Amino acid sequence: QIDQPRLLSRISALGEVGAIDGGGVCRLALTDADRDGRDLVVCWMKELGLAVSVDGIGNVVGVRAGREDLAPVMTGSHIDTVRTGGRYDGNLGVLAGLEVIASLNDAHIVTKRPLAVAFFTNEEGARFAPDMMGSQVYQGDLALEHALDTVGIDGTSVRENLQRIGYAGEAPVGNNHVHAFVELHVEQGPVLEHEGITIGAVTGVQGIHWTELTVEGVSNHAGTTPMALRHDAGFVAMRIAAFAREVAAEMGKGQLATVGQINLTPNLINVIPNRAVFTLDLRNTDADALKKAVDKVFAFAFQVAEEEGVKLTHRPLADFDPVAFDERIVARVESLAKEQGHSVRRMPSGAGHDAQMLARMCPAGMIFVPSVAGLSHNVKEFTHAVDIGAGANLLLSLMTELAEQ
Amino acid sequence: QIDQPRLLSRISALGEVGAIDGGGVCRLALTDADRDGRDLVVCWMKELGLAVSVDGIGNVVGVRAGREDLAPVMTGSHIDTVRTGGRYDGNLGVLAGLEVIASLNDAHIVTKRPLAVAFFTNEEGARFAPDMMGSQVYQGDLALEHALDTVGIDGTSVRENLQRIGYAGEAPVGNNHVHAFVELHVEQGPVLEHEGITIGAVTGVQGIHWTELTVEGVSNHAGTTPMALRHDAGFVAMRIAAFAREVAAEMGKGQLATVGQINLTPNLINVIPNRAVFTLDLRNTDADALKKAVDKVFAFAFQVAEEEGVKLTHRPLADFDPVAFDERIVARVESLAKEQGHSVRRMPSGAGHDAQMLARMCPAGMIFVPSVAGLSHNVKEFTHAVDIGAGANLLLSLMTELAEQ
Numbered sequence: 071q072i073d074q075p076r077l078l079s080r081i082s083a084l085g086e087v088g089a090i091d092g093g094g095v096c097r098l099a100l101t102d103a104d105r106d107g108r109d110l111v112v113c114w115m116k117e118l119g120l121a122v123s124v125d126g127i128g129n130v131v132g133v134r135a136g137r138e139d140l141a142p143v144m145t146g147s148h149i150d151t152v153r154t155g156g157r158y159d160g161n162l163g164v165l166a167g168l169e170v171i172a173s174l175n176d177a178h179i180v181t182k183r184p185l186a187v188a189f190f191t192n193e194e195g196a197r198f199a200p201d202m203m204g205s206q207v208y209q210g211d212l213a214l215e216h217a218l219d220t221v222g223i224d225g226t227s228v229r230e231n232l233q234r235i236g237y238a239g240e241a242p243v244g245n246n247h248v249h250a251f252v253e254l255h256v257e258q259g260p261v262l263e264h265e266g267i268t269i270g271a272v273t274g275v276q277g278i279h280w281t282e283l284t285v286e287g288v289s290n291h292a293g294t295t296p297m298a299l300r301h302d303a304g305f306v307a308m309r310i311a312a313f314a315r316e317v318a319a320e321m322g323k324g325q326l327a328t329v330g331q332i333n334l335t336p337n338l339i340n341v342i343p344n345r346a347v348f349t350l351d352l353r354n355t356d357a358d359a360l361k362k363a364v365d366k367v368f369a370f371a372f373q374v375a376e377e378e379g380v381k382l383t384h385r386p387l388a389d390f391d392p393v394a395f396d397e398r399i400v401a402r403v404e405s406l407a408k409e410q411g412h413s414v415r416r417m418p419s420g421a422g423h424d425a426q427m428l429a430r431m432c433p434a435g436m437i438f439v440p441s442v443a444g445l446s447h448n449v450k451e452f453t454h455a456v457d458i459g460a461g462a463n464l465l466l467s468l469m470t471e472l473a474e475q
Numbered sequence: 476q477i478d479q480p481r482l483l484s485r486i487s488a489l490g491e492v493g494a495i496d497g498g499g500v501c502r503l504a505l506t507d508a509d510r511d512g513r514d515l516v517v518c519w520m521k522e523l524g525l526a527v528s529v530d531g532i533g534n535v536v537g538v539r540a541g542r543e544d545l546a547p548v549m550t551g552s553h554i555d556t557v558r559t560g561g562r563y564d565g566n567l568g569v570l571a572g573l574e575v576i577a578s579l580n581d582a583h584i585v586t587k588r589p590l591a592v593a594f595f596t597n598e599e600g601a602r603f604a605p606d607m608m609g610s611q612v613y614q615g616d617l618a619l620e621h622a623l624d625t626v627g628i629d630g631t632s633v634r635e636n637l638q639r640i641g642y643a644g645e646a647p648v649g650n651n652h653v654h655a656f657v658e659l660h661v662e663q664g665p666v667l668e669h670e671g672i673t674i675g676a677v678t679g680v681q682g683i684h685w686t687e688l689t690v691e692g693v694s695n696h697a698g699t700t701p702m703a704l705r706h707d708a709g710f711v712a713m714r715i716a717a718f719a720r721e722v723a724a725e726m727g728k729g730q731l732a733t734v735g736q737i738n739l740t741p742n743l744i745n746v747i748p749n750r751a752v753f754t755l756d757l758r759n760t761d762a763d764a765l766k767k768a769v770d771k772v773f774a775f776a777f778q779v780a781e782e783e784g785v786k787l788t789h790r791p792l793a794d795f796d797p798v799a800f801d802e803r804i805v806a807r808v809e810s811l812a813k814e815q816g817h818s819v820r821r822m823p824s825g826a827g828h829d830a831q832m833l834a835r836m837c838p839a840g841m842i843f844v845p846s847v848a849g850l851s852h853n854v855k856e857f858t859h860a861v862d863i864g865a866g867a868n869l870l871l872s873l874m875t876e877l878a879e880q
């Protein structure tokens with residue numbers, strides 16, 4: 071049994087680092103606030119007796135030795151947040167992992183396999199794309215050097231920020247061995263709460279397509295330039311954004327479309343913008359449907375750009391196929407939830423998660439607990455203590471069980 | 476006859492103040508660069524023997540005494556620019572006014588009425604709305620205190636910036652007497668060049684409607700929030716922007732619509748924006764048509780906002796009815812152009828101008844010269860030397876003629 075108040079107090083303490091109005095947190099990846107959060111978690115890891123290592127992309131792994139020197143059973147998540155994020159997204163998974171360790175320490179239980187708790191760099195992707203950067207480098211499909219060269223929304227690189235905050239470590243990446251990976255996370259959506267269910271046995275993660283589009287037109291005077299002679303980069307960008315939403319509405323069946331970011335130049339009331347840079351986030355659990363949505367939006371985008379006589383270019387930021395988690399782990403989350411007296415349902419994840427990168431190297435799965443009002447990436451993000459407790463206890467059971475295999 | 480090289484060299488020298496890449500200028504109103512430009516023009520005014528005064532909104536007027544102590548004939552314009560502006564917009568009118576003075580000085584001609592050359596504060600409206608702020612305060616319809624309280628795009632006020640740059644003057648506003656006002660300006664549009672005509676006899680200025688709209692929704696996760704449950708402030712803003720363009724296309728007949736500025740919060744790829752602030756610039760020479768366009772856009776805006784479950788508020792930034800210039804001045808611009816051997820046509824102005832505010836207090840008119848490729852509010856803004864010369868000579872003739880009345 072985990073110690074629920076202890077877990078909650080760690081969540082509160084970490085939530086104070088980079089706290090913002092409304093109960094939220096701003097710890098964008100590799101900022102000073104992220105460093106302060108990292109320092110706190112590393113301190114807790116050491117207090118719990120974990121052997122802490124930091125790798126070249128700044129992932130931090132704390133290991134508790136097992137009775138045998140085997141590949142560890144790992145849990146973890148991330149502690150970076152979006153600019154106006156909550157206290158639970160990512161943080162819960164990391165701190166519940168520490169609580170599992172603390173509970174086993176208290177009970178003097180040593181598992182056969184080592185246990186590891188990790189927090190991965192830049193899971194959010196809000197400052198540097200792609201998301202799940204650290205876990206993908208850890209797993210090996212994203213080259214370390216390539217990730218380090220990534221330039222973020224403020225024009226600085228992952229490399230220089232990692233060095234500045236002192237988290238450019240030495241541990242190797244891309245050749246790690248993990249026996250199994252389980253991540254506890256808040257659902258971040260409305261389903262569990264709406265259905266009154268405590269535990270989500272996550273079957274997989276939907277496909278994610280991220281692109282940055284740049285429209286280059288001609289700035290000119292808003293009062294003197296006839297509509298027919300305009301090359302309005304802003305209009306083209308906003309028309310495409312509105313169309314992406316139409317595509318989602320028309321396709322239905324869980325197709326999602328979001329334009330969360332747009333920057334116009336010169337961004338003045340009476341100047342036709344000569345430049346618009348904006349992002350497109352399309353998701354679907356069905357890979358073919360997602361591809362269709364992407365194709366539709368791009369076909370329309372190039373058509374509007376041509377009609378307006380502007381240049382349209384695009385830069386892929388992330389392209390992740392839908393992921394299916396290990397069926398044995400999904401089934402065991404489901405059965406353990408029932409054994410522990412909780413309502414449970416299988417469900418896909420709408421958000422990307424580090425577990426989807428770990429799933430490429432070992433059996434992996436996730437446990438969801440409900441998000442109040444389905445809010446996440448919002449300062450009001452909240453999960454009830456009782457649900458946190460249920461999820462953390464399930465994590466404890468699952469990890470100790472996997473660690474005896 | 477004016478001295479064309481001398482006028483061009485002043486345009487170049489002023490164009491060096493706040494110069495940016497591509498041959499453009501960034502002298503947003505009341506910035507340090509604007510102060511430097513002001514200092515240079517004031518220095519030239521004094522060199523030319525003008526009596527310089529600065530009023531409470533920072534308008535600068537240089538007066539050359541006449542044979543009699545009558546209300547002056549005034550010319551002038553503005554020297555503030557948009558963020559990525561050109562060297563001619565506004566600046567030409569002010570410097571051509573100085574060239575008129577210099578030429579009369581050289582020829583030892585003293586007119587019956589005094590002559591005045593003014594540059595008005597914040598004509599562009601790009602930093603502080605409304606546009607034509609200084610000339611409207613000078614004329615009296617915009618209260619000085621109200622204008623001073625205006626907060627700009629960077630959150631600072633007109634008052635504090637005027638004080639910082641040292642242009643909060645003592646001369647009274649709102650009770651000035653001007654016999655007639657004539658402004659030389661680049662067309663900023665494509666008509667004169669397209670038709671191969673040198674001089675535009677400006678009949679008036681079209682109506683201008685500026686609003687800032689704010690959409691407040693709920694930020695949430697781009698991957699977990701079903702489309703039907705979203706309150707996406709960014710989508711609503713961008714959909715309205717696209718619609719404004721549709722209204723212009725559908726109405727035709729010179730209806731213009733521009734969304735030049737949008738700012739999303741938190742402006743991140745995977746967060747549904749909880750806030751969008753954007754501007755709307757609608758113009759038409761026909762007041763009724765303009766009102767119809769405004770009504771259509773607002774009706775749609777409130778409908779989309781309601782459908783999406785977001786809050787929409789709006790703040791009027793400028794609302795200027797179409798203006799007709801004094802028929803005698805328009806006719807005299809036309810006949811003088813012909814007498815001086817230039818092709819000429821009557822035309823309305825698409826851009827707002829200080830002359831439209833002066834037209835509320837005295838007979839006023841404008842002279843346009845061609846803009847290459849119709850470009851303005853663009854670093855590539857350009858007008859050929861020969862056209863500048865033609866416009867400045869016409870201004871000289873018209874001002875001396877008016878000053879004998």
Ligand SMILES: NC(=O)NCCC(=O)O
Pocket residue numbers: 159160193194195201202258420421422423696697698745
């Ligand atoms: N869990 C989470 O919010 N991940 C961020 C990546 C995404 O946008 O899905």
Ligand SMILES: NC(=O)NCCC(=O)O
Pocket residue numbers: 291292293340564565598599600606607663825826827828
């Ligand atoms: N002349 C000029 O560019 N004025 C700026 C105000 C407007 O947007 O029309």
